[in-house]
Amino acid sequence: MKKLWGSRFTQETEKRALSFTSSLSFDKRLYRYDILGSIAHVRMLASCGIISEGDGEVIVAALEEVEKEMFHDQFSYLESDEDIHTAIERGVVEKVGSEIGGKLHTARSRNDQVALDLRMYLKDEQAKIMAFLGELIEVVLSLAHHNLDLLFPGYTHLQRAQPVLLSHHFMAYGEMLRRDYERLEINFEHTDHMPLGSGALAGVSYPVDREMLARELKFSRITRNSMDAVSDRDFALEFLSNASILMVHLSRLAEEMILWSTSEFGFIELSDRYATGSSMMPQKKNPDIWELVRGKVGRVIGNLGSLLVVLKGLPLSYNRDLQEDKELVFDTADTVKEILPLVGDVLRSTKINQDRIAASTSRGFLTATDMADYLVKKGVPFRKAHHIVGKVVLYCSQNSLTFEELGMDIYKQFDRHFDQDIYEVVSLSKSIASKNIVGGTARQQVAYQIEETTRWVEEKKEDLRKLRERCYFV
Structure with a gap:
């Protein structure tokens, strides 16, 4: 199949240049979103009389066949496929011919198509991450509830400072994770803008129905400026930023779990199921899971930094540099989705050494x-x-x-x-009881924090159920 843009050129693209510019190796994962968007686009074209109903039905049937082949790993990709969008269009043309298949791309550019696919993908990924976050917050709530009355040495500068309840300490992470969840909620709305109809940058000259596309593709609104729509990656930046903040919170938790599991602290004991040994020292029980959680924050923050640098000097509107956004977003989403449920499992299995904590609390002049x-x-x-x-x-x-x-x-x-x-x-207990103000460490206040956050989690479950109705493959 000829390139979508090849007629203007008299020479074939050099093989190394073709390989360098190809994004197919990583944007394959967008195939379901691309096909879903293409089906909606074709139906809109037919509804608006831009193509015939018959041609529309033929193209949609071909798209559905291509999707089945890709889903079952039966689709044959070619070296000449620059990206998933090209591969899908080629597959359609091979099935129905260029006279009909060539109409698929009417009133559409790969620029607004790429923006659409990434937005659809990120809506799904953020919903998945929010679900994992909600589950992790429930684990934190359980830890706080089961340790509601356990006195604990609060620290500043890693020095014993004042007595608190261990439940209060855990609920501090509950607050962090709530903010992480709420940031994702906000960015979901920022992502939920439908860009099709923007064309390459100026809009399209066909009488397209963008509102119909938004309804078909479960978007709550359409983009307002075509130049911004094809070049905007703020929603991806915001996701990477939110993920970085979330990972920093998990890294802080990991650092404390690592410290608390040492012989010097001895506040907790890690389950054998989530620890490793040493190849040389038989006595070792290493917190490798927590160390990797702490370590992986670097790659997520790095992804954010990379996209910021990609975007910082780009003139309007679309530039090929934007191809670099996807691997950064994919890697971050995969990393966060892997870590969140694992952190919950490790926390559930961790033993709290109450006697060691009590002994530590009695030292350090905490009052x-x-x-x-x-x-x-x-x-x-x-x-x-x-x-x-x-x-x-x-x-x-x-x-x-x-x-x-x-x-x-x-x-x-x-x-x-x-x-x-x-x-x-x-008295330690009297000290804690005296902090009976909103946000304080008194038992009454911490119990209220737990109850209020429990209600919040239940409300968010319902909100997430409604939000998922605006997603695709969640």
């Missing part, structure tokens, strides 16, 4: 801030109170004492405002 607040409430300026408590901490450290073990006579030497009620203030 020092509560002691300072105690003095402030008795009229001591905060800066002075901060200084006094620092001296108390130093004394206890030098004498291997806890706040609870320090005698009242010693307390009085540091400040006259100390009284017997200080022993309640420095």
Whole structure:
């Protein structure tokens, strides 16, 4: 088959140039979206009288045959197929002849066709990722619920800081993942713009019905500017950005799981099913899954950076540089879809070492801030109170004492405002209970966080069900 654009040329494309410019090796995966879009396009052409109803039916039947062949790996690709769009059109022409098959591309450019396929693909992929995210949030909720009352040393700068509930710590990741989900929801709407009818860049001169195409292809709106429609990849950038943020959140979680599983921390024990050993050291139990989660964030962020660089200097409208978008998007979607359910499985199987956590929580003077607040409430300026408590901490450290073990006579030497009620203030459980404000670590507040997020998950399940109705192969 001659190239779609070959009549203007007098020489054949050099073989290496043809191989270099071909995208077929990776955009094959778009074949179902391309055929679905082509069927809608042909039906629209027939409905508008641009081609005959009979020709339209013949072309649609040929497209459906090509789809079956591709689905069953029975379609023969040729070296001359530049991309999946060319391959499909060739397949149609071979089945019905060029007189009818050649009408498939009427009122359409590969520029708006490519934009359509990528948007359809990303609608599906984002819906799949949102489903995985919802499941992972449920795992986090379960961990928080089952550890609702477990005291835990909260950290800043990787130094013990203040007591919190472990459930509160887990719910921090619940908040991150909720934002990740909501960002994908927003970008789904940005992706849901139908570009067909934009042509190469200026629109088309045929009386096409773009609204019909949008309805047939489950788009909620059509693009407003043909030049922007064929060159816009903001929706892909936004997806890569959202995926990068999500992966950063998973990487932070992975880092904590790696730290917590060390002998030095010992807060958790990884299941043998999700750990590996050493080829040399028999005692090792390595958190390889978490390390790879942490490592793969680099490729996702790299994909975002790559597409930003591709786009940064492009004049309007379409440029072949945009062919580079697909591998970046495909790789990111595949990476995120693989990781999300695996993270959920690893978390479900992880054992929480409550005794080790309790022992760690009892060290580190976690209620020092509560002691300072105690003095402030008795009229001591905060800066002075901060200084006094620092001296108390130093004394206890030098004498291997806890706040609870320090005698009242010693307390009085540091400040006259100390009284017997200080022993309640420095209690870990009392410290946590005192943080009873919205967003705080008090049990009542964390329980509310869990309940509210559980309701949110259930609402999102219904929203996702409706959103999937606007997808294709989910």
